[in-house]
Amino acid sequence: MSVKSAKRALDILDLLAKHTNGLTIKNIGDKLELPQSSTFNLLKTLHSEGYVRQDSMKLYYLGEKLIPLGTSALESLDIHTVAKPYLADLMKAVKETVFMAMLSKDELVYIAKMDADRSIRTTAQPGYKKPIYCTGLGKTFLAFMPETEKNSLLNHITLEKITANTITDRSQLEEQLQLFQKQGYSIDDEENEEGLYCLAAPIFDSQRQLLAAVSVAGPKDRMLKQKETVITNLRDTAKLISNGMGYV
Known part of the structure; x- marks a missing residue:
């Protein structure tokens, strides 16, 4: 009670x-x-x-007073400890901002961020929450979670327009999520912040459950120039972190 x-x-x-x-x-x-x-x-x-x-x-x-509490909470997560060196390696390889997030009810909560020297300004920071339907990380959860859980979330989420690119039609979003599941990564094409392009991939635990997601984000023109390189490094990083969490 x-x-x-x-x-x-x-x-x-x-x-x-x-x-x-x-x-x-x-x-x-x-x-x-x-x-x-x-x-x-x-x-x-x-x-x-x-x-x-x-x-x-x-x-x-x-x-x-919330700062040390948040820091302690992050450090107590096993995934934070396991993932940190892999996230740093990913950031160095692609030279763009790297994020890791988990799901909190129907929102995305950032648990790690690695800034590159040329990182652009973004509202996403560790501890911050964002919608799941218009971010690369959020759409990764929707694409890879069980169908019943996905439908339950989408049934009570309002698909609000945040930028000109935000998808607000549920059938269009679900079609996109099916594609993301097949290709193994998700895309946010300026759907949450103008100018920001994001690629994200899922992280699984020892029970083969979706645990978290990792992403690379940067200016759209720069990201598109090295998209294939980013995807390869991103998926490798997600696999390494998953393995570190016991996924086989």
């Missing part, structure tokens, strides 16, 4: 994680449908404990 105040506090932290530009008390209360008095008291406690911070414009953000 959940404790209402604890659940509300966690909902506030999740909400602030999605709104990195900050939110007011009213914003938070409205989005979570909470009374303003309850929102104020929860934020007051979270602020005093360092889990949220407030700027001069009265906007709330995630606080500095």
